[in-house]
Amino acid sequence: MGLGKSAKYYASNPMARAKKLKYDKKYQKKPSAVKKRIECNKFNRKNGTYGNGDQIDCSHKNGTLIAEHRKANRARGGALRA
Numbered sequence: 001m002g003l004g005k006s007a008k009y010y011a012s013n014p015m016a017r018a019k020k021l022k023y024d025k026k027y028q029k030k031p032s033a034v035k036k037r038i039e040c041n042k043f044n045r046k047n048g049t050y051g052n053g054d055q056i057d058c059s060h061k062n063g064t065l066i067a068e069h070r071k072a073n074r075a076r077g078g079a080l081r082a
Contacts, residue, residue: 036060043067 003011010017027033040058043065044050049058057070 039065 010020028037039060041050043058044056044067047056047067049056049067055070056067057073059066059068059073061068
């Protein structure tokens with residue numbers, strides 16, 4: 001599978017990539033992001049999908065956790081999401 005538009009852009013623009021990595025580090029330290037990551041890791045381990053490459057992802061949907069294909073989870077909202 002080839003690289004997406006964003007990946008190609010960051011690969012060819014090192015300054016932009018450095019700026020993005022700096023932002024991502026800051027964002028991933030937010031308590032809300034850490035909490036969601038912990039919840040999903042625990043859910044995936046409980047359901048036997050953690051790190052086995054089955055393409056199943058934990059999703060925070062309607063206030064609960066569900067297992068769904070990672071592509072559907074990460075694409076939800078697409079360009080409409082702010």
